[in-house]
Amino acid sequence: MSQREQSAVPVVAVVLAAGFGTRFDPNNPKQLVSVGGKPIVCWSIEAFEANPRVTDTVVVVNPQVRHAVERLVDQAGYPKVRMILNGGAERVDSTAAALDALAAAGIPGDAKILIHDAVRPFVAQSSIDGCVDALDRFTAATVAFASTDTVLLTRDLGDVKVVQSVPDRPQTFRAQTPQAFRFSTIRRAYALAAHDPDFHPTDDTRVVVDYLPDEPVAIVAGSETNLKVTTLADMPTAERIAADILTQRR
């Protein structure tokens, strides 16, 4: 338990709920869709509410859903939610908005920041714990799940793609979230990236890997159930996972 006592710094969850989800129902943004009778964004916020090591939560929304999310947060009265912020056009813009707001709020550089996609409603408590612990040894960590399929890296050859290489399967992972960083580390990576006009990562981990290559990013064990709800086709699986979780809690 000594590791836990070391973590007397703020542990801030940033829940990114700004995606517009063009692959989903445009009239009902996916982060507001209910599974197991509860909006997806609420599942995600509650994962951090339930974890005693997380001290604060910031929710990043887009203006179209801001009112709806504010109402959900007010109704539930989540005690850790400190701010609801407007995000930007892309994922990295939303992360950057959260980092700026945290800096303005005077968060210390050694605070632990856990950036989570709201559309991963079923993140395991063990994965959140794993992120907080990993930041005692590393400045960056990401939840990831070992790939059960062989991954192929490709290149373009005229109008077709051909295989460039086949990495060893035990070294291939599928990134999940949370992705976790000491605050000063992710701030520095984003500051460096801001000067690069070609900067369009889909992933916060990649910002650190690309701009701070000397900082190793630790892998934290994810889970098969840490599903990303991307399309309507994901809903039956999401409902099944939600039903399993609600049964276990009973």
Add this chain to the structure above:
Amino acid sequence: MSQREQSAVPVVAVVLAAGFGTRFDPNNPKQLVSVGGKPIVCWSIEAFEANPRVTDTVVVVNPQVRHAVERLVDQAGYPKVRMILNGGAERVDSTAAALDALAAAGIPGDAKILIHDAVRPFVAQSSIDGCVDALDRFTAATVAFASTDTVLLTRDLGDVKVVQSVPDRPQTFRAQTPQAFRFSTIRRAYALAAHDPDFHPTDDTRVVVDYLPDEPVAIVAGSETNLKVTTLADMPTAERIAADILTQRR
């Protein structure tokens, strides 16, 4: 259609049904489990029976299921199934057994060989066609599906894994099957690999990529529904896909 007329060579499907499936029910090997009322291995054999461009099928089994598979093939009377062969301990041993049998049967070097995992019962006809077509331009091709998740390549750092690199998402694919080769190409790759004591690939494409690096392997479009049935947890999804296919056929 001129492309199709060029393909007057044998097109041989090799259905690998030799896996023992330790992650599945050991008393009921996964290739014999029924989905949509039909054993998984039959779904796979029938995918090639249904494709007019495939001329012959070879089924590779392990001795424990040989009798059961022979009975299923006899009952259904699949006209393209020419041989049921015993496979080996590992996937590559089963492929090698099939290649040796095809050589003994006098299959020409320019024959098109489509190697398919029996536990992918729902392979699309368009993917089979794509393999046959790709072999008019390339000596090797593989069905693969674009990764929707960011892939992380890792390395070991002491007792943990850390991120080594984050490949561009548009160049990351999850390998599926069939994997398709001109017969002389896959024979040559396996002959070279046989001299390498460290040879343990989980994938036939990798044999070509590693041992014949100058032969580009084309990517053929796979599908989300080309599911690999690996564990019992895959069965609800498999049943849903089977039900969808059976509804469409009605």
